[in-house]
Amino acid sequence: MESECIYNLLQLPANVEPRAVEELVQGEKKKYLQPDSRKNPKFQELQKVLMEWINGALFREHIVVQNLEEDLFDGLILHHLLQKLAAVSLEVEEIALTAGSQKRKVTLVLDALGRCLQLEESAAKWNVESIFNKDLLATLHLLVAMAQHFQPDLALPADVQVEVLTIESTKNGLKSGKSVEQITGCKDSDQQSKVDVFDELFKLAPEKVNAVKEAIMDFANKKMERLGLSVKNIDTQFADGVILILLIGQLEGYFLNLKDFFLNPSSPAEMLHNVNLAMDLLKEADLLKYPVNPEDIINGDPKAIMRVLYSLFSKHKVKETAEGTQTEAGS
Numbered sequence: 165m166e167s168e169c170i171y172n173l174l175q176l177p178a179n180v181e182p183r184a185v186e187e188l189v190q191g192e193k194k195k196y197l198q199p200d201s202r203k204n205p206k207f208q209e210l211q212k213v214l215m216e217w218i219n220g221a222l223f224r225e226h227i228v229v230q231n232l233e234e235d236l237f238d239g240l241i242l243h244h245l246l247q248k249l250a251a252v253s254l255e256v257e258e259i260a261l262t263a264g265s266q267k268r269k270v271t272l273v274l275d276a277l278g279r280c281l282q283l284e285e286s287a288a289k290w291n292v293e294s295i296f297n298k299d300l301l302a303t304l305h306l307l308v309a310m311a312q313h314f315q316p317d318l319a320l321p322a323d324v325q326v327e328v329l330t331i332e333s334t335k336n337g338l339k340s341g342k343s344v345e346q347i348t349g350c351k352d353s354d355q356q357s358k359v360d361v362f363d364e365l366f367k368l369a370p371e372k373v374n375a376v377k378e379a380i381m382d383f384a385n386k387k388m389e390r391l392g393l394s395v396k397n398i399d400t401q402f403a404d405g406v407i408l409i410l411l412i413g414q415l416e417g418y419f420l421n422l423k424d425f426f427l428n429p430s431s432p433a434e435m436l437h438n439v440n441l442a443m444d445l446l447k448e449a450d451l452l453k454y455p456v457n458p459e460d461i462i463n464g465d466p467k468a469i470m471r472v473l474y475s476l477f478s479k480h481k482v483k484e485t486a487e488g489t490q491t492e493a494g495s
Contacts, residue, residue, distance in 0.1 A: 198327040204326070256268075398469055399464045
């Protein structure tokens with residue numbers, strides 16, 4: 165009955181156990197996300213962008229994050245990110261099975277990340293306890309800091325705010341208060357120019373999507389005709405990665421050994437292998453400026469497929485135009 169009274173008094177979010185509040189030691193504070201903030205579209209979009217960023221960075225390790233609260237607490241994925249983004253490898257267990265070893269791993273990873281980010285521990289909006297206890301707010305603060313440091317051009321949603329309930333244990337009992345916490349800042353005019361072009365296209369000018377598809381398809385077909393291939397449907401023909409790999413090779417001027425990919429993929433795993441290889445090639449050529457989830461390509465997501473193809477189109481179409489101009493000037 166007492167727990168129920170405390171729960172009602174403080175209006176805790178439904179996913180918070182009253183017992184956890186009662187066990188706060190004197191002077192300890194905890195923050196809880198309000199349910200309405202979790203439903204905020206910008207808050208949900210931030211999680212989506214961060215998950216796509218992580219999955220894009222770690223696709224070669226075949227790591228797929230589906231839930232930021234549940235998938236990052238044990239340090240495994242954070243360690244892989246640290247290795248990938250900062251080339252820092254720690255002497256820790258690859259898979260920590262016990263709570264004690266998981267917490268030690270999180271401690272070592274966060275210490276190393278703190279050094280990379282050059283951030284004082286007191287200034288961090290996360291700590292070992294909050295990450296290990298699956299605190300979504302702390303996890304987002306950490307990932308946003310990492311993204312802004314290691315990939316500053318990542319198009320994070322601007323001005324993401326959440327309402328939090330703070331509960332503090334004092335000598336006189338529990339004290340609560342609500343406040344608004346900022347996760348991402350406002351975009352300036354320079355950052356506005358980095359908004360993903362396809363997000364804008366699909367939201368603001370959906371009637372132009374087919375015209376862009378046609379232009380990209382015509383461009384691809386001119387390059388693929390020498391191989392006796394043609395593209396008639398962007399949404400389906402790139403899903404297995406084969407034509408995408410061959411197109412990259414044609415445009416970038418190299419031939420991939422047929423042993424490196426599945427020419428006739430017969431399973432989702434083989435399709436994923438092909439698409440992962442294509443993403444790797446694009447990243448090595450510094451063509452993919454916006455993170456793409458390989459599974460979105462396999463599932464025929466038109467925005468993801470067009471984003472990948474446009475990265476090739478924008479480089480090589482501009483290159484062709486420039487070469488044509490030089491030829492005309494020379495003649």
